[in-house]
Amino acid sequence: MTYRRIVSTAWVILCLGLLLGSLAQAGQCSQETAAGKYGFTLTGWLILPTGAVPAAAVGQASVDTKGNVTGTEARSVGGGYADESLSGILSVNSDCTGSMTLNFYEGGQLVRTSVLSIVFVDNQRELRMVQKSLTLPNGTPLPVVITVNAKRIKAED
Numbered sequence: 001m002t003y004r005r006i007v008s009t010a011w012v013i014l015c016l017g018l019l020l021g022s023l024a025q026a027g028q029c030s031q032e033t034a035a036g037k038y039g040f041t042l043t044g045w046l047i048l049p050t051g052a053v054p055a056a057a058v059g060q061a062s063v064d065t066k067g068n069v070t071g072t073e074a075r076s077v078g079g080g081y082a083d084e085s086l087s088g089i090l091s092v093n094s095d096c097t098g099s100m101t102l103n104f105y106e107g108g109q110l111v112r113t114s115v116l117s118i119v120f121v122d123n124q125r126e127l128r129m130v131q132k133s134l135t136l137p138n139g140t141p142l143p144v145v146i147t148v149n150a151k152r153i154k155a156e157d
Contacts, residue, residue, distance in 0.1 A: 029096035029120050035065045037154040038127060044146030046077060046134070053078040055146060060153070063090050069102060082106050096120040100129065110137045116148065125152045 042057040054077075061071030067090040074083055088102035100116045116129040129148035135141050 029092050029094055029098075029124060031067045031090070031092050032065045033124055034067070034090060034092045034120065035063050035155070036152050037062045038150040039153050040127075040148055040150035042073075042075070042146060042148045044131070044144060047143035047145070055144075059086070061086065061150070067091060069100065073104070082111075084111065090118075092118075092120070096124070099132075112136055112142075126150065127152075 038061050040057075040059055040061065042055065042059075044055050045052040046055055055075065057073050057075035059071055059073035059075075061069055063069050069086070069088045069090050071086050072084065073086055075081070083106070085105045086102050087105075088100060090098065090100045092098040096119060098118045098120075100118055102114050102116070103110055104112050104114065113135045115132045117132055118127055118129045120127055127148075127150040129150070131144050131146040131148070133141060134144045134146075
């Protein structure tokens with residue numbers, strides 16, 4: 001074999017190995033591998049009858065191996081600030097997509113329920129979300145355009 005042929009063959013083997021390795025990692029997401037502590041930012045808009053109102057938040061959330069979520073959030077909606085707690089459930093599919101349903105509380109009182117569509121990226125070190133729905137405690141749905149980016153701070157022990 002010539003030197004060029006050896007290098008070409010080695011290059012093809014390396015590329016196939018990388019491709020097969022990435023395919024083997026695809027579909028590896030689960031409730032258990034999602035467990036950990038995350039820091040997040042939220043930005044977007046609530047669509048009220050009077051017009052769009054900006055919303056932003058930062059917070060931390062912990063996810064256990066069964067998908068239970070707990071955390072805190074500091075949020076501003078239209079300039080009105082509040083500290084909130086949150087709890088809910090995360091469902092993870094093997095293709096690293098899923099959903100999350102969260103209840104938000106101020107002073108122990110439910111203020112809203114949010115449902116989010118999610119996707120894990122970067123080997124489950126980051127999480128991207130878009131809010132599907134926001135429902136007030138009285139059952140009233142509120143249209144929103146909100147995205148959330150989260151990064152893993154710590155894996156579950």
